[in-house]
Each structure stands twice: as structure tokens, then as C-alpha cells.
Amino acid sequence: MCLPSPMPELLLTRSCDYGCGCCCQARSLDPSGVPRDLISWEDLVYVADFLLASGEPRITLSGGEPSLHPEFVAMTAYLVERGFEVAVSTAGIRKGKALGEASAVFEAYPPQRFSIILNLDPLIQGDPATAEADGIQEFLENFGNRCFPTIRLGDADFDLTDPLQLIFQFGMSRNLSVGLCHPILGHGSPAPEPSQIRAIVNRFFSFADLMERFRIQPIFACGWPQCCFDDGQMSWLARNAGRCDFTCGPTIGIGPDLTVWPCFPLNRFRNRSLFEFNSLQEIIYLYFDAFNKVKVEAGGIFPDCDTCRFRDLQRCGGGCLVHNVLSFLDEEPLRLPEVYP
Amino acid sequence: MATLILKATEKCNSNCYYCDVVRKEKTGQSMSLEMLALTFDRINEFLLGRPEDRLTIIWHGGEPLLLGVDYYREAARLQEKYCFHTMERISHSLQTNLTCFEEGFIDVLRALRIDHLGTSYDPEPHMRGPGRPCNSDEYNRRFMRGLRILDRRGFPWGLIYVVTRKSIERPLDVFHFLSNLSQGRGFTMNPVLIYDEERKDVAISPEEYVEFLAAIFPEWWKHRARHGGVQPFQMLADNIIDGKVTLFCGDSGECARGFINITPDGNASQCGRSEDWGLLQYGNIKERSFEEIFQDEQRALLEERTRYLKEHDCKGCRFWPLCHGGCPLDGYWSTKDFMNKTDWCEAKRGFIRRHFEPVTGVRFDPEDFEKRISHVR
């Protein structure tokens, strides 16, 4: 069996002051403005040791909003100095002093050692996001050329014009990661119904001309059902070097308290502590095995997934696994024990 | 293997609270060099008559080092003179309080083939030292000075600690103290033996001794690699777990024919306590050879005791192979009759049953042990 080797994601904090529509941590910052659930230095060192001992030199820092952590700059620099390739998943470092400090420290690092996964969701969600979007200009002037843009689509009402323009204007990577809002186990955050996904895909491809003009190459993240893409759209992707991963597999998340989980929508699925494991490979194997068992129990997001030949060929995972797990919750517990949270 | 306890002097520079030697009426005597020469002559005679046997001499007292460096230099010369053909089968050890130990002793003791010193220590105020009450401050400093010399010269030493009423108040403190002081060499914790009312304030009962050991044993067992061989734990572990047969003299059931104690004036007896109590006296080496002394008919009483106890008081006892009724003198004190098991019987059994076996998880198997004893013998 060949195990996947996903880049582990470490939450520096669960607090966030952005309002991304499909995130369970949206607007979770206390009114006091003090972020909570912060990872300690001791735990950060432990995580770094753990990953390096597992032979994993890559790490994504996320949250909440990781730049809210008071030691964000120092912790990020620390990981780079430990030899990691660090990607920070953020909606932008906006506060003046923090941005200045970040620039002063990070500018010395080559892009392959320090990069940013820039969450453009606030820009595609309409008026409330605009005020937030204004703060991003200064950030992009400093870090635009290190940014890998990403968006998550939750409904068919979105406009990619501004985000695509910014990608081009500030020299971001032309690989745009396109995610789908998924339900989040244990949270009531909104996600599109499976029946709405095709409309979201169609809306996305309505910006194909603009993407061609700006040389944007979309990469569809995990959990998209292949059957929601028509032949023309698949052909466009093939011609424009976009990539699409229709499968679903564990990505490994680590919380500020060193709780681990298999992916963001399933961050409350079979939680364990990092201290229970001797290596990253043990964690991957645990969740890979659980995922396979879920897939045995349920085909996918649509009834037809059970008999879909692309699922049989492992070209499609039948949508995000969270849909399957959620469907088990209302049943009598008669299935394999590993499929329950 | 025979053991000679050689009380070369009854002089002592200390007045240890629990010591019986300094309280004896006959004090101040030291063995003359003539008597020492005779002793070596008797030893040689004995070993020539037993070509396969070995003899251990334990120099004892009083404080044997009060005899001075020259005495021991002469002792080495006498040994070479009288035991030239048998001295390869003679080993020595010496028990001292170290307070008058000097660098000059090192080479002389080595010449006498003494390669190990036994010592004893207790920092408890007024327990050891000259005067009454004992001046323990100066005593302790001199002891440490002696220990320093031994360590600097790499001379091996072992430690005996006497457990008193003061000790049982703080067993783990005492244990760690001794372990730290002995630096992993191991040490022995013996109960104080008090037979008079005057010093009852430091006496302990067998049960109290067992509780003292019980408080310590789990710590020793968990970290025995660190602490070294601590007695009586190591003896129990050796015999019950590690397949050895290494019983103390009083537990072996075989002390009858293996021990001799000689006083400065040449009087022979079974051991130090029997000499103090006037029991099992075997005459004087001026008139009797060692072989005659070892064959003294009084020793048959001790052999009879072993046979008797096995069929009566100790019949069916699971721990008989480890104990054999205990030291004959421990059984004598309360009844004035040798045909009694030791007063420490219940305590010893209780320790093994309630503490040693549960902590180690090993149950003593008497049949297996008997097989090993017979194989060794």
C-alpha cells in the first residue's frame, strides 16, 4: 500500500477576525481582541521535532488567522530556521506594525522556504468583504510574489474579477487553488447542497476568458465530484493546464493543543493527540485506513456514486468524505466502528 | 570454607551507644605478637590438614587499627613465616571505625592481603563516638577523613549500618543517605541487638525492623542497579530469584562447623556473641589445635538443633531452606535453650511474604532451592 504524504497543517491559533462564509472559525475573535487557543513555544518545538524526525520538511501554518498569534513572526521564522519549507495560510497580515515586522524578517528567506497561501475568500463575498479587501493592498505590495492564491466557493453568487485582477497585478502564483465549501463535522457552518455544486462549477467557468487573459491555471482541491464537470469544462482544464483532484484523502491537521485530525471538514473526526504517535506516518496510516473504511460503507455524495465507474477507477472520490460521515450520524450504529466520529 | 573472627584487641577509641564490647568487664586487652604468631601457626596446621579448604580471617575488635601500623606489618611477616605454604588459601578482611585510619596503613594492609575494609557509620548525634554522651561530631569528621583516604587510594570498603529506634522514624532518608555515601557499593542494614534495660531507648522489635525494611524495599528493588547490593535484600534476591545459594551464617544451618572466634588471650568460642555471653567456649589455642576446636562436641549441639527444628518448630515452614531456624543465639536469648528457632522468625517470614514476594512478583520455591543447595554441597 502506498501511503499519501500530505503537507501537515498546524494551527497557530483557532481565533480569526475574518468572516469567510464557510469557515467554522469565522469571526471567532473575542470582543477583547485577544486571540485564544494559542500554541505555545514548547509545543511548537515538539511539533517541529516530530515532523523532522518523521522526515517531513514541509509545514503549513494556519488557524483561525495565524498572524493573530502574538508570536506569529517569530514562530514562522523559527520553523524556517529549523529547515522547514513553510507555507502560511492567511487572509493577509493587515496590521501596520505586524506587517512591518513580518516584512523585515521574512524578506531574507527565499520563496521556496517561505511562501503564503493567500485566502481570497473575503474578496469574493461582496460588500462586507470590501473593507477587509482594502487592507490587503499593503500586504500584497510586500508579499505578493510569494503568494499562492486560494478561494473556497460556497454558492453560485460570486465574482472572481477582483481576485483575478489582484493575482495578475501583484505577481502572485498563477496557480489558483479552488476549493469547495464542505460541511464541517460538529459545526453548523453553511455549505452548498450537493445539487448546487454543478451551478457553482458553471459559474466558475463563466470566468474562463478572464482566467485565460491573466494566464490563471486553476487547481481544484479535493472533494469536487467529477460528474459536476461537463466534458467541455474538463477539456478546458486539460488545455489550460489546470489540475483537478477528484479524490479525497487525509491531509493531517494539528491544533494549537496538539490535537490531530484528518482534514479541515473532519477536524472533529476521531481526534487524537500528537503525543500518542511516534511518527507522522502513523497518523497518516490511521486516518488513511479510516477513510478507506468510510468509502467501503458509503459510495459518495450522490446516490449514483455507488455504481459510478470513475469511483471504481479511483478517478473520483465521490465528493468530500464528510458527507458520508454525516449521513452515518443519524443511523443506528451498525457499521464499522472506524467510520463514526 | 572456615571463618576465623580474630578479636585482635578489645581496646576501642569509641563508646558507641549500642556496642557490647566496650561494656565487657574484660577490656583493654590486645593480642600479643606471640599469641598472633601462635594463631598463624594454628592456621597453617589446620590448612595443611585440609588441603582443599580455605580460611577467611576477619580482623575485629574493639578497634583493630588501634594496634598500629607496625603491628600489622609484623602480622604480615608472621603470616609469611608460619603460613608460607598455605597463605594462598588465606583471605583477610578487617572491620574498623576508620577514625584512626592513616595513609600508612594502606600498603601494610595490602601486604597482609587485606583488600577490603568493612566499616560502620551512623551520623545520628550521640550514637557513636568517645565519651558519654558520645561525641559524634569529632568522630564523624575522623570517619570522613578515613573514608577520604580510602577513596583517594582506591581501597575498597563496605558499610554496615545499625538500625535503631532513631532510624525507624525516617527509613527512606536513612536509605538514601547510605546509598549516597556508599556510592553504589551496597551496604548492610542490621538491626540493633540490645539485651539490657538501660539502652532500651534505642532497641527495636523484629516487627519494627521489618517495617523499616518494608518502607525501603520497593525503592531498592526499582533502582537496584543504582543502589548496588543492599543487605538483606540482595541476599534474598540472590537466593530466591537469581538461583544462587548465599545464605548468611545464621541462616545457613551450617554454622556449627565453620566458625571460630579468638580473643586477644587465645580463647576460642563459636562467635563474637557467644564469647560475650560465655556460651560455646572451646578452650584456648595454646592447648588445642583448630581442628580440635572445629570438632568440639559442643558443636554437635548446633547440628542437632538444625535436625530438631526441621522436625518440630519449623516443620512444614516454606522458608526453612532460607532460614534453618535462624541464628542459634537469636533462639537462645529468650529461652536459654538452643533448641528454639530464632525470635526473628515471624519478622523474617512476614517480610518475605508481605513485601519481598509481592513487590518482586516472585514466589519462593523451597523445593527448587533445596535442589540447588544439595547441588552446591
Place this chain on the structure above:
Amino acid sequence: MIRQSIVFPFREALLPGLAGLAVVPRIGSMENIGDVLNTIYRSGVNLRFLLVESERPLTFAGLHQGLAGVPIALEVPALGPFADFFRLLPVIRQMNLRVYLPAGGEGNLTSLRVLSSLGIETAVTFGGKEPDWDGLADLMTYAFFGQSPHAPIAPFGYLSEIFDQRGRNEFQAVYFEDPKSYLHMDENGRVALTSADLKKGRFLLENIAGLEKGADDLESFVEGLEEWRNHFLNFDMCSTCPGWRTCSGWLARHRKPDERCRSFFSEVLDSLEQQRSMRRDPLSVWRP
């Protein structure tokens, strides 16, 4: 012949008397360190290392590239702002440096771990403010059992090298207080076994010249090495301590012994034994 290194407050006038000896000059800051080094190199003494006792945090202590390769033991009260530290890190990595931080200083236990994980040798110092003993135990666990290679944290790394399970393990050499390796001299040339003896006026000799034939045969030197035996004149907190083997009463010179330090050093002893039983490879310092 003197085999010890001489620790002394740097004064140019004292150098001729130390010709041919290994020395550890003490200075209070990095200012004028270049002049200090030039003077030392011209003087005929053998520089073992510089002991810098700075009152400034590490990030403001004045480290610079010109000091690459100079052996420095740097005592600082704290690390300083992390952001400043990371800017200084490339310079620090070129240096032959050990950083001493007090255990009781706020955030220092964290700083020690971070520095060690980045490959910088460090040492915990005692005395002063009382440390968080639980945090110190965590640091000790990291020092012995950290999953990834990291620089040693003294005294733990040193104890790990010299550990004798049954005997005494002294680590005061880490703090230049072991008379077998270091002697202390004041500005008047008087020599003592330790810095504490120097302060109290307990001199081994009135003049360093008296050490021509070495110190080992001097009665007061021998007595000084054996001072630890005084703990065994009584049942005291040190002599009855389960962790005696890893401290030998050294900490009692800095604070009154109590259950906290007893518990800590007992845990150090357990950890050393566990480490030894795991047969770990020696920890290696990481340098890029």
C-alpha cells in the same frame, strides 16, 4: 605545573603573571572586545574562552560577525525579542558560543529550548529568582529525550556525557566552578578554588606565582575537593536526597535545599538512567 584554567577579571596588568597558562578572562560586556582579544593574543597566555557577563539580553549584547570562531561563554539575563533574535541568528551560527540563561528569568526556559533546537549550545544557571521547577523538568526531559538532534543544554548534556550511575556526578565544571578544571583569581592575584571562595576571602594562595608546581598537592586544595563529604556529617537535605548523585549538594550553595530541588534532581537521575538504558547516541550540535 598548573593544569587548571584561571578565571580572572580582565586587567592587562595581570596577564604577564599568567603567561603560559590557560585563562578565562571575565568581562562585563562586548564593548571593546576587539581590544581585549588583541591584548590577550599578544600576551603569551592561552585563551581558553572569554566569559562575558552581560547585563543586556542576548539580542543586544553586541554579537557581530567579527567574533566568529572566538570561544565565548555569554551570560545574559534573557534572550530579548524573538524578532531581533532571528535577525541575529546567522551571526550567532558562525560563532563558537555557549549562552547562559538564568532558570528563574521569565521566558528563559522557553528560550533555552528554542536556542538548543536551533543548534546553539546553552546552559541553565541557578541562583537568583526561583525557577518554575515543573518547567525546568520539562526542559530537562527535552534535553535528554528530544526527538530531533539539538545542541546540548548544560548541565543536562554534560551530565549525560559523564554519567556514572552509582557514583557522584558533578557538573560545576559547566559553571567554571570545578577546582579540578578551574581556579579563580582576583584583581590582586589572589587565588581561590571557586568564585564564592574568592568573594568570601577563602584564598588558596596569596599569589598565583605560588602555583608553579600545581595546586593538586596543596592540603587546602584537597580539602576543597572533599567539601561535599560535610553533607554526610549529618542527615541533611542533601545527603538524604534521592537525587544526590546528580547534584552532590552543589545547588545548596545557591539556595536552601527543599523538596522542590530534591524532586527535580531525583527526576534528573531517573532520566539519566533511562537515557542510558535506551543507549542513545551522543547528542550532536547542529550547524548548517
